[in-house]
Amino acid sequence: MKPPPFHYAAPTSVAEAVALLGEHADDDARALAGGQSLVPLMNFRLAQPGYLIDLRRIEELTRIRTDGDVLSIGAMVRLSRAEHSPEVALGAPLLAEALGYVAHPPIRNSGTVGGSIAHADPAAELPAVALALDAELVVVGPQGARTIAAADFFVGPFTTAIGAGEILTEVRFPRRDGGQAFVEFARTHGNFALVGVASVIETDGDAVTRAAIALSGVAPVPVRAAAAERALTGTVPDDASIRAAVDAAVAGLSPSGDAHGSTETRTDIARSYLRRGIELALTRAQDRR
Amino acid sequence: MERHDVTLTVNGRTSTVSVEPRKLLVDVLREDLGLVGTHIGCEHGVCGTCTVLRDGESIRSCTTFAVQVDGAELRTVEGLASGSELHPLQDEFWDKQGLQCGFCTPGMLMRACEIVEQKPDVTREEVREGIASNLCRCTGYQFITDAVCAAAARMKAGSTETTGAQA
Numbered sequence: 001m002k003p004p005p006f007h008y009a010a011p012t013s014v015a016e017a018v019a020l021l022g023e024h025a026d027d028d029a030r031a032l033a034g035g036q037s038l039v040p041l042m043n044f045r046l047a048q049p050g051y052l053i054d055l056r057r058i059e060e061l062t063r064i065r066t067d068g069d070v071l072s073i074g075a076m077v078r079l080s081r082a083e084h085s086p087e088v089a090l091g092a093p094l095l096a097e098a099l100g101y102v103a104h105p106p107i108r109n110s111g112t113v114g115g116s117i118a119h120a121d122p123a124a125e126l127p128a129v130a131l132a133l134d135a136e137l138v139v140v141g142p143q144g145a146r147t148i149a150a151a152d153f154f155v156g157p158f159t160t161a162i163g164a165g166e167i168l169t170e171v172r173f174p175r176r177d178g179g180q181a182f183v184e185f186a187r188t189h190g191n192f193a194l195v196g197v198a199s200v201i202e203t204d205g206d207a208v209t210r211a212a213i214a215l216s217g218v219a220p221v222p223v224r225a226a227a228a229e230r231a232l233t234g235t236v237p238d239d240a241s242i243r244a245a246v247d248a249a250v251a252g253l254s255p256s257g258d259a260h261g262s263t264e265t266r267t268d269i270a271r272s273y274l275r276r277g278i279e280l281a282l283t284r285a286q287d288r289r
Numbered sequence: 290m291e292r293h294d295v296t297l298t299v300n301g302r303t304s305t306v307s308v309e310p311r312k313l314l315v316d317v318l319r320e321d322l323g324l325v326g327t328h329i330g331c332e333h334g335v336c337g338t339c340t341v342l343r344d345g346e347s348i349r350s351c352t353t354f355a356v357q358v359d360g361a362e363l364r365t366v367e368g369l370a371s372g373s374e375l376h377p378l379q380d381e382f383w384d385k386q387g388l389q390c391g392f393c394t395p396g397m398l399m400r401a402c403e404i405v406e407q408k409p410d411v412t413r414e415e416v417r418e419g420i421a422s423n424l425c426r427c428t429g430y431q432f433i434t435d436a437v438c439a440a441a442a443r444m445k446a447g448s449t450e451t452t453g454a455q456a
Contacts, residue, residue, distance in 0.1 A: 003311045003313075005311050006310060006311055007310065008293060008310030008354075008356055032357070035354065035357060039313075039354065043332045043333055043351070043352070054356070056357060103422075105347065105403075105422060106337065106340055106347040106422050107334060107349065107352075107422070109348050110343075110348050110352070189418070189421060
């Protein structure tokens with residue numbers, strides 16, 4: 001099918017984009033990033049915005065930069081560019097690894113970091129990465145800029161804390177030491193994930209000093225595996241304690257089942273992949289020391 | 290409905306077309322520019338048959354509005370051959386029977402084009418992984434992989450001789 005008609009503008013500044021979003025609120029105006037989620041929805045007429053504000057000409061949204069211990073990625077940075085950026089590999093290796101799981105290269109050549117996070121698909125990789133790294137999301141609206149913690153950003157499936165008239169402009173990833181790992185189970189590589197696990201584990205050589213683990217695909221929003229984090233922190237992990245941590249995390253999960261996997265199947269996959277993710281992050285934490 | 294002027298350089302030729310913002314790039318290529326080599330499959334970014342190159346990178350032309358690529362340099366399957374001489378990829382698809390029903394072929398060729406241009410010494414495993422973005426309903430990935438690997442080897446060797454196609 002073809003998308004329904006809409007008005008279109010491609011402003012060159014965030015201020016102009018925000019102004020347009022306000023002016024055309026009655027037309028259900030929406031920001032357009034890479035379009036890799038929005039255009040299919042429009043082709044199916046599941047989304048029918050009357051006005052699209054294309055952010056592609058806004059230079060400031062295409063920057064990747066490192067300020068001290070924070071890696072900042074402009075909302076319009078394409079996924080493939082972030083994936084191959086040495087700055088991202090250094091500042092947020094978890095993000096770089098996760099990007100390899102986002103759809104296929106032709107989609108990553110158009111899709112953007114900001115678009116993926118703002119779209120907030122519960123099965124998507126980047127929201128879980130943002131959560132595990134305690135990223136900060138910068139949004140700009142008529143009242144100016146504000147920063148939202150990733151923990152407060154994802155409020156439901158495809159729903160975020162971005163307010164009416166606001167645009168996501170930047171994602172800030174604080175640098176974390178230790179080992180980082182992203183693992184995912186999908187029916188075929190590049191498909192939507194059944195379960196994704198983002199792990200960041202810091203150690204003092206033996207004991208875990210800090211663990212941040214986030215899951216995608218198991219709830220309406222990405223969730224932290226808080227029970228596993230608590231169980232691991234302060235311990236020198238071994239086979240039994242990792243299993244106990246994973247079991248504790250899984251006990252709190254009840255992923256909804258569908259044609260691609262029942263609740264039981266998804267829970268079982270979450271158990272396996274939590275274990276893999278934790279073990280890989282631990283190995284990497286030890287390798288770094 | 291409002292229309293926008295969109296300037297595209299496709300296969301080295303620049304044209305400006307006046308389009309509704311809702312018009313998909315694949316439809317502009319086929320209807321406004323007459324380049325019907327690019328096929329329309331699923332229209333939601335899954336099958337890859339509409340794949341074209343934008344500034345050297347493969348993209349889905351069915352999930353891209355033409356207004357989004359105003360000013361871009363595009364390559365479509367029509368831009369592969371030079372005159373009557375087939376591109377090594379086209380030649381090897383012919384030789385290795387990588388075409389089969391042919392519906393996915395334009396997208397496969399353009400995706401393969403990006404793969405071999407980005408990585409001249411691409412491995413067979415990387416080719417398989419690389420073309421996983423494009424669906425072949427004939428389940429013919431074996432011959433397509435053979436063809437892409439053969440073309441990559443030929444292009445790397447800098448050979449311009451053709452085999453099969455002109456035999």
